[in-house]
Amino acid sequence: MNQLLLLDWLTYHNLPFNLVNSERFRRLLLYNNPSLQEGQIPTSKTLINLLVSEYKRALEPVCKLLQSARSMVHFTFDGWTSRQNTSFLGINVRFIDRDWTQWRMLLALPALRKRHTGEALADEVADTIYGFGLQEKAMDALASEFGFDKQERRIRCAPHFLNLTVRAMMYGSKTDNFKELVAHWGDKDFMDEEDEQCQLTDAVNELEDDEDFEELSIEVDEALEIAASPEAVRDEYPDPDVVIAEKMDKHRKFGPFGKLHNIGVAFRTSSQLLETFHEAQRQTAPSEPVLTWVHNVGTRWQSDEAMASRALLKRAALNRMFSIVEDSWVSKGGKEQDKPPILKEQLSIDEWKVVTALQKILQPFKVASKQLQGEGIAGKRSTSGGFDEYFPVIEMLLDHLELAVQGVIIEENEHQVMEEIHLFDGMDTETRRLLKIYIKLGWKKLNCYYGKLTPTAYAAAVIFHPCKKWRALERLWDQLPSRQTSEWKRTYQASLKTIWEERYKDAALGPMSGKVSLDEDVDN
Numbered sequence: 014m015n016q017l018l019l020l021d022w023l024t025y026h027n028l029p030f031n032l033v034n035s036e037r038f039r040r041l042l043l044y045n046n047p048s049l050q051e052g053q054i055p056t057s058k059t060l061i062n063l064l065v066s067e068y069k070r071a072l073e074p075v076c077k078l079l080q081s082a083r084s085m086v087h088f089t090f091d092g093w094t095s096r097q098n099t100s101f102l103g104i105n106v107r108f109i110d111r112d113w114t115q116w117r118m119l120l121a122l123p124a125l126r127k128r129h130t131g132e133a134l135a136d137e138v139a140d141t142i143y144g145f146g147l148q149e150k151a152m153d154a155l156a157s158e159f160g161f162d163k164q165e166r167r168i169r170c171a172p173h174f175l176n177l178t179v180r181a182m183m184y185g186s187k188t189d190n191f192k193e194l195v196a197h198w199g200d201k202d203f204m205d206e207e208d209e210q211c212q213l214t215d216a217v218n219e220l221e222d223d224e225d226f227e228e229l230s231i232e233v234d235e236a237l238e239i240a241a242s243p244e245a246v247r248d249e250y251p252d253p254d255v256v257i258a259e260k261m262d263k264h265r266k267f268g269p270f271g272k273l274h275n276i277g278v279a280f281r282t283s284s285q286l287l288e289t290f291h292e293a294q295r296q297t298a299p300s301e302p303v304l305t306w307v308h309n310v311g312t313r314w315q316s317d318e319a320m321a322s323r324a325l326l327k328r329a330a331l332n333r334m335f336s337i338v339e340d341s342w343v344s345k346g347g348k349e350q351d352k353p354p355i356l357k358e359q360l361s362i363d364e365w366k367v368v369t370a371l372q373k374i375l376q377p378f379k380v381a382s383k384q385l386q387g388e389g390i391a392g393k394r395s396t397s398g399g400f401d402e403y404f405p406v407i408e409m410l411l412d413h414l415e416l417a418v419q420g421v422i423i424e425e426n427e428h429q430v431m432e433e434i435h436l437f438d439g440m441d442t443e444t445r446r447l448l449k450i451y452i453k454l455g456w457k458k459l460n461c462y463y464g465k466l467t468p469t470a471y472a473a474a475v476i477f478h479p480c481k482k483w484r485a486l487e488r489l490w491d492q493l494p495s496r497q498t499s500e501w502k503r504t505y506q507a508s509l510k511t512i513w514e515e516r517y518k519d520a521a522l523g524p525m526s527g528k529v530s531l532d533e534d535v536d537n
Contacts, residue, residue: 016055020063030057076145078116084109089170090138092125100125102134104141120145168470171385171403174462178410179314179378182455183270183371268447269364270309270317270371273324276331276358277308286338286355293333318379321372328365335359363444370436370448373422377413381406400474401481407463408489414456418449469508472501476509 023030032038034057043049055063079086091103104121121141125134280287287306294303307323309316324331338353345351360368385406416422420437437445475481486502 016060016063017067019055020060020067023060024064030060033057033060072145075118078110079106079108079145081111082108082116083111083113087168088138088142090134092134102137104138168400168468169462169465171406172382174459175378175382175385175410176314178455178459178462179317179375181458182374182451183314183317184268268451269360269368270321272358272360272364273320273368274309276324276355277306277320279355279358280306281308286334289337290327290330290334293337294327294330297329297333314375315379315382318372318375321368321375325365325369325372332359363441363447366440366444367448367451371451373424373434373436374414374417374452376424377410381410400471401478403466403471404475404486404489407459407466411456411459411463414452414459418452418456420445469505469512472505473509473512476505 019033022028023032033055039054042054086106086108089105089107091105092100093103094100101122102125103119104123105117106120107115107117109115121137121144123137123141125137280290290306291303294301304323304327307316307319309320335356339356342351342353342356385402413422417436420435422434422436423431424434426432436448440448472486475485476483478485483502490501
C-alpha cells in the first residue's frame with residue numbers, strides 16, 4: 014500500500030498516528046485489499062519514522078529555494094498555546110523565487126520550553142535562520158546578530174492591531190478607566206452636539222496611552238476545569254462557582270459584551286442552563302433550527318463579532334431563557350440569597366441597542382481583515398494583502414469610525430446601493446453617549462497604530478506601485494490634514510533615496526529585468 018498517501022491523510026487532517034494501530038482500521042484496509050499481508054500494514058512508529066525521513070528529504074530543496082530567492086525572505090511569527098498547554102512558535106516565510114512565483118510557507122514550529130521573552134523567541138528564530146542557511150538574507154538579539162535596523166524593519170501585523178482596535182472598542186484597555194469615564198462624561202450637560210464631541214475627545218485623550226493592549230483574561234478552559242461547588246450542583250441552574258465569580262464580575266463591568274461572554278461561560282459550565290436555552294429557542298421559533306451559543310476567545314475579535322451576531326439572532330430565545338430561570342426562582346420563594354447568578358447577565362434594552370450598533374460598525378473591519386490577508390472582497394475584487402494596502406485600509410477605517418461617532422455609517426443595502434445608516438435613532442441620551450465612548454476608544458487605538466506606520470516599507474509599497482505612487486498618499490493625507498504630518502513625506506523621501514543608493518542603484522540586474530531608474534519615483 015502507498016504509505017505516503019496514508020501519511021498525507023493523517024498529517025493534513027491532524028489525526029493521531031496511533032489511528033493506524035486500531036483493529037477496525039486494519040480490518041477496513043484488509044476488506045478493501047484482501048491481498049494485503051499483515052506486515053504490509055504500517056504501524057504508528059513506521060509512519061512517524063517516515064514523516065521524519067520525508068522532512069529531512071525536503072530540507073535540501075527548500076534550503077536551495079530560499080537561498081536562491083529573487084526577493085528578500087520576509088519572516089512572520091505567530092506564538093500560540095495548545096489546549097494541552099504546550100506553547101509553540103510558528104515561523105513563516107514569504108518570498109518570490111527565480112521564476113517570479115510568490116511563496117508562503119511554514120518553515121518551523123518549535124515548541125517553546127522557556128519563558129516567552131523576546132530574547133527566547135529570538136533564539137528560536139535565529140536557530141531556524143541558521144538551519145536553513147538564510148543568515149545572508151535574513152533580517153540585530155536578531156538585529157545585532159544579522160545586522161539591520163530593528164525599528165525600520167518592524168512591520169506591524171494587520172490582524173493584530175485590528176484585533177486591538179476592535180477589542181478596545183468593546184472592552185476598553187488596561188489603562189482606560191471605563192467606568193469612571195462613563196460616570197463623569199455621561200452625566201454632563203453640553204451646549205450642543207459639537208461641544209459634546211469636543212468634550213468626549215478631550216476625555217478620551219486624557220486617558221493614558223498604553224504601549225500595548227492587555228487582552229481580556231478570558232480563561233474559559235481554566236474555568237471548565239474547576240469543579241463546581243456542592244451548592245452549585247444542587248442548584249437547578251448552576252452558574253460558574255464562586256472561584257470564578259470574581260472574573261464574571263470583572264467582565265460584567267465591561268458592558269454588554271462582557272455580559273455576553275459571561276453567558277457563554279455559564280453555558281459551558283451548566284448543561285441544564287444550556288438545555289433551557291435550547292428549549293427557549295424551540296418555544297420562540299419552532300420552525301427554526303436550534304443553534305448552539307458562539308463563545309468568544311481572547312485572541313480573535315471575530316469571535317466577539319460572531320458571538321454578538323448569534324446573540325442578536327437568538328435575542329428572543331435569550332430573553333425567554335431569562336424569564337424561565339426567573340420564574341423558577343420566584344416559584345421557589347424568590348429569596349435574594351437563592352437568586353441564580355445568571356440573572357445578573359441579562360442585557361437591558363439599551364444594551365441590546367449598543368450591541369446592534371457595534372455589530373454594524375464592525376462589518377468594515379471584517380472586510381479589512383480579509384483584504385489585508387489577501388482574500389479580497391468576495392465577488393468584487395481580489396487583493397494581494399500587500400503593504401501598499403495598509404495606508405488606504407486604515408484611512409478608510411478611521412474615516413468610518415469618525416463618521417460613526419457622529420451617528421452615521423455607510424452600508425450597502427440588499428440592492429447593492431450604498432446608503433446612510435443612522436446609529437443613534439431611537440436611543441436615549443445616556444445610551445448614545447455610551448456608544449460614542451465605545452467608538453472613540455476604538456478610534457483612539459487605531460489612530461495610535463496609524464502613527465506607528467512609519468517604517469519605509471509601508472510608504473515604499475505605495476510609492477513604487479505603478480498605479481498609486483506619491484499621489485495616492487497625498488490624496489489620502491489631503492482629505493484629513495489633521496492626520497498628515499509634514500515630516501512624513503520628507504522622512505520617507507530621504508529614507509527611500511538612501512535605500513535605493515545603498516542597496517539597489519548599482520545592483521546587478523537579472524536577465525528578465527530592464528534598466529529602470531527609481532530616482533524619479535522617489536522625487537516625484
